Amino acid sequence: MKALHTSDWHLGRTLGRRSRDDEFDAVLAEITAIADSVQPDLIVHSGDLFDTYRPAHKDVLRAMRCLDALARIAPTVVLGGNHDSPELFDLLGYVCTLRPDADRGRLHFVHSRGDTEPGTVLDFDSRDGRERVRLAALPYVHPNRYLHLFPGFGTTEGAYAAGLRDLQDDLLARLLDGYNPGRDVLMFTAHQYVGGSVPSYSERMWEAREPYATAATALPRVAYCALGHIHKPQPVGSGRLPARYAGSPLQMDFGESEETKSVTLVDAAPGRRTLVTPHTLHSGRRLARFHGTLEELAAAAAQYRDVYLKTVIRSEEPLPRLGQRVAELVPDAVLVDVEEECAATRATVLTxxxxxxxxxxxxxxxxxxxxxxxxxxxxxxxxxxxxxxxxxxxxxSVLPHSPAEHLLTEAIATPWTGAPRSGSETTS
Structure with a gap:
């Protein structure tokens, strides 16, 4: 059985105000070509299909065209991530049921609104019919919406991780119900932060913190765990458990400038060790950073062709027309930011x-x-x-007293001590 694992497309993501539509089109075509070449039995997208809850119509169309092409190659499961709208996934899933052709039912959207217990188990036969893939899918569960799902775990940050472990254990029990060890290959997919994994810092970091982390040892013992949420492609845990973040297909920001992007091919069969092979993606434009002098930039200009470039230029004196001079040195780069670090204007703060x-x-x-x-x-x-x-x-600065403040101060200093008036008081 072969499975192709991809994740975190974040369609609609821009770099500042720069559209990356052409790059998304190119990398999605590359992923589709890889799928067509390896002919997997199952394709898993482990979450964050879009970058926002309300993606532009062009991004929804871009996603559905690519997912339709993938589903024609193999059954395809798309997991809801923290950036994905459950309501939009409902709509896309409904649209898939309207298809009249033979591929109807080969594209699945799995999400959680937070008002029902998340997670499901899906079964798929291999191409030759000799094996069955059993996939447990756990979409993203928001930390702010889990209390009613895990009422017995309390309200601490650690309770969230404990609740996720409970959900994972339940899904594993459902996977094992009816499990045929001679035929079935078990897989698990989730959109969550696993402790010890290395983020790219282009994620929403408040959602990828250690108090909310699931321990790698708590992941279900299956043939492969397809993880999403972290943008840096990487294995998870000690290596005993085949678990991996597929990562994003493009470098999302300059914190990912050193990362090599990929999709993951999984080769598994009952009773044998799973083989996990990353396939490098080449379509995205590289993000690069430079910190040095103009002379050093001129010497290194050849390596900054067809990249997004962010520069910090060191100098002894202010450099006129700095942006123009940098652009002339690296004409084949797309300049995102030019900053000067000038010794003459460096502030000396306090003595x-x-x-x-x-x-x-x-x-x-x-x-x-x-x-x-x-x-x-x-x-x-x-x-x-x-x-x-x-x-x-x-x-x-000392502000002048207001008239009311002056009257109050005077009244406190000279309290009224007059004798009470004779006669009875009338209240109204």
Whole structure:
């Protein structure tokens, strides 16, 4: 049995204001060509088909054209990710039921709204009919919507991971119900963060944090775990369990500039070890970063052909027409950002970098060190620190009292001590 695993297409993603439609068309055609070449028995997309809950119509059309082509090659399952709309998946699934041809029922959308227990088990026969693939599919479960699903686990961050383990165990039990060890190949797919995996930082990082992580040891013991959510292609766990993030097909931002993108071919059979082979994708334009002088950029210009390029140019004095000069040096690159790191304009912040009388470090120095640790480029960091120091060292202005405040202060200072008036009081 062969399966093709892809994930995290994020159709509709842009780079700043730059459309990447041509790249998406090229890489989806490449994935389809790989599927046609290897002729898998099953194709699994492990989530984040789109980049937003409300994708543009052109992106929905792009997705359906590619998924239709894949479904004609092999049954195709698309899992709902954290970027995908369950309602849109319902619509796309309904549209698939209207097809009159023989491929009807070969494209499946699996999602979770959060109001019903997520996850399902799907069965597919291999091309030759001798094997059966049993796939347990667990779509993304949002951390903010799981309390009613896991009422016995509490409300801590760790309860989310405990609840996911419970869902996985339930799916595994359903996989094993009716399992034929001489014929069946068991697979599991999920859109979630597994502890120890390395993110690309183009993900929504608040959804990929260790307190919400599922332990790799808690993944179901099956022939292969097809994972989505993390954009860096990578195996998961110690290697004893065949589990892998297929990763995104394009470099989504400059945090992924060193990553090689791929889809994964899975070769499995009852009673033998699973073979996992990444197939490199070549269609996406590379994202690159450069940090150095103009002379160094000129010497390295040949390696920046047909890339998106982000530059930080070091200089001793301000460089006029810097953007134009960089563009002339790398005419075959698409410049995304040009920043200057100039020694002459580098701000010198404060003079009291020594600890104060209590032995505490200067707060501005600590803030500057924080920006450096966060990777903020030099000139940007200098500007921010200078503004911070200016605000910190500017004395608070004394605003004049308002008339009401003056009257209140006077009344407090001279409380009324007059004798009570004679006669009875009338209340109304």
């Amino acid at each position: 009291g970098a020594d600890p104060d009388g209590n032995g505490h470090p200067d707060v501005t120095t600590a803030f500057s060190a924080y920006l450096a640790d966060a990777g903020t480029p030099g000139q940007s960091a200098d500007t921010v620190v200078a503004a911070f120091a200016d605000l910190l060292n500017t004395p608070d």
